[in-house]
Amino acid sequence: MGEWLRPWLLLPLISLLGACTTIQLEPLPEGMTDQPPADWTERATQLSRFDHWQLMGKLAVRQPSDSGTALINHWIQNGEAYDLALSSSVLGMGRTALKGVPGFIELTMPNGDIYRSGEPEALVEAATGWHLPLTHLTWWIRGLPAPEGDFRLLFDEGRQLAMIRQAGWEIRYDRWQQFLPDHPALPSKITALKGDKRVRLVVSEWRNLEPTR
Template sequence: MTRWFRWLLLPLLATLLQACTSIALAPLPEGMTDQPPADWSRRARTLGGFDHWQLSGKLAVRQPSDSGTALINQWRQEGEHYRLALSSSFLGVGSTSLEGTPGFIELTLPNGDRYQSGDPEALVAAATGWQLPLTSLTWWIRGLPAPEGDFQLLFDDRGQLTLLRQSGWEIRYDRWQAFVPGLPPLPARITALKEDKRVRLVVADWQALEATP
């Protein structure tokens, strides 16, 4: 990405996330184990097949350059295709959307300007200044490791996933909730950490979508 492109995008994204916020990290629970519970394989297969869904919630970002919150008006996932519609919860700016697949992304700014890239992570980095592994996040948000790369899972004494480490990120599962009938509980609040970057996502609603033929 060119320097002028980042210079153009940073003010808009900074406005979106400029409201100050603090992400308090709860201590890791005692008694964690890397031995999965007996039903983990079945649970992982069920959640792995849950690939058509939409959720809404709130995103909080804390990093050295800026901190803030944004509403996730909708995150719609249909297989590998995703669309995120974001807006500032404080300033009322227009919707900013991210739409794409693992090898392609289109970013639409509130003024209607669109930018495309064959490297989703690079475009997000150019726009926000921090790394966001979008492809992996579609797995982590369901409480699953991404298919690519080594990982470590830690469970609490009730057999619930508490911590996932992969690709340099540490994903803490702070709360689970039974959102969708017939499915295991899904993450209701996660905190992702990498070096000096912290991202918290709180899910308000999660719904299953029908897969189109």
């Protein structure tokens, strides 16, 4: 599915990365700049093409409605399609599975109940109490802004991406790591903040599932 969609997804992203966005942030946080390094466009293009992957790690959510942690048994991304398996005592002992594409999700609860919806974020929040920006996270977890909507990129003194502001969220890149050879460094710890909501992802492993061309 992701293969034939990729050209029209990639072109808008590259266009957005070079465009002036409307999100304003004054003053800039100390030690940060909104001027991208010289290799940013090339690095972002590489990351946008990296759309068949698997990661494992941990998810922590702190929100007024509910808080807790979950193991990410796997998050498999195949183009636009995702398969996310979580284990959490908050969600119930056992595994909770989220499978879908933008605009559709199938949620399987630990007791075997299956729910389907055309509004992924609303269904996850109704079922678990957690507000997870699933569609945007597919991009943010790689260190990219989502192609839909305005955004602001901030870089640290080492010229590494430190923050994305988009869709009302502030995504902070706390740690990067060279997980894969011949690929740019990938995030190993990110924190997404929106008002009194916080989502933290710690990645212990990235795998390349790129199909043979």
